[in-house]
Amino acid sequence: xxxxxxxxxxxxxxxxxxxxxxxxxxxxxxxxxxxxxxxxxxxxxxxxxxxxxxxxxxxxxxxxxxxxxxxxxxxxxxxxxxxxxxxxxxxxxxxxxxxxxxxxxxxxxxxxxxxxxxxxxxxxxxxxxxxxxxxxxxxxxxxxxxxxxxxxxxxxxxxxxxxxx
Numbered sequence: 001x002x003x004x005x006x007x008x009x010x011x012x013x014x015x016x017x018x019x020x021x022x023x024x025x026x027x028x029x030x031x032x033x034x035x036x037x038x039x040x041x042x043x044x045x046x047x048x049x050x051x052x053x054x055x056x057x058x059x060x061x062x063x064x065x066x067x068x069x070x071x072x073x074x075x076x077x078x079x080x081x082x083x084x085x086x087x088x089x090x091x092x093x094x095x096x097x098x099x100x101x102x103x104x105x106x107x108x109x110x111x112x113x114x115x116x117x118x119x120x121x122x123x124x125x126x127x128x129x130x131x132x133x134x135x136x137x138x139x140x141x142x143x144x145x146x147x148x149x150x151x152x153x154x155x156x157x158x159x160x161x162x163x164x165x
Contacts, residue, residue, distance in 0.1 A: 010155040015098040019115065019163065022094040027114055028069040036074040036114040037061035037157070038089070039164040040082075042143075043122045046161050048153065049081070050140035056152040057142070059160055061113075063104075070114035078118065081138060083131040090117040092163050117164030 008016045027033050038060045040047040048057040060081050064073040071091070078084040092115040099109055125142065132138055144161060147153065 008156060008159050012102075013100045014156060016156045016159065017096045017098055019093045019095055022112075024070055024091045024114065027094045027112060028071075030112055032110055032112040033064060033070065034111045034113060035061060035063045036070050036077060036116060037095070037160065038074055038078060038116045038118050039092070039161055040118045040120060041164060042120045042128070046144035047120075047128065047141060048144055048147065048157070049138040050142075050151070052137050052139045054154075056154055057140075057147060057157075058154045059157045074114060074116045081132065082128075084118075084120075086118065088118075090164070091115075092117050095160075115160060115163060 007018075010016075022030075040060060047060075049060060050057050060078060061074065062077040062081070064070070065076070068076070071089070074089060075086070078086060078089075095113045095115050097111045097113065099105075099111055101107055128141065132141070142151075144153075144158075148158075
């Protein structure tokens with residue numbers, strides 16, 4: 001099993017410890033599995049969304065529901081957030097985090113998350129806006145190259161973009 005130590009800390013004090021090549025089925029059974037994230041590419045661009053509650057740009061994804069596999073989680077999240085009904089996704093690995101206390105827990109904790117890559121056909125931002133289902137949580141979206149020095153981007157998410165080339 002390949003294991004890459006990263007130890008990358010974001011602006012909130014959360015730490016991405018590693019990205020591991022854990023089997024996707026094993027991740028889904030692990031008691032520390034909580035969520036999935038998707039790096040989305042359109043052509044040579046990465047698509048990011050601005051989260052209403054955190055007021056910054058992020059990759060897409062969210063929390064797993066009880067009994068849901070990692071793949072089921074990311075497919076549901078992509079449908080809920082982007083209106084995508086897709087099956088062509090690439091499992092990139094398992095992210096291991098040390099997270100600070102937050103909305104989900106008052107305690108510092110370790111969590112595992114599935115990292116996926118999705119490539120969409122060439123389309124404009126207007127086309128993508130028409131697809132988006134969750135316009136309450138997602139208040140804006142843009143290409144990474146347009147916002148990388150102008151907007152707040154989750155630092156860990158920005159690091160994750162490099163895992164899907």
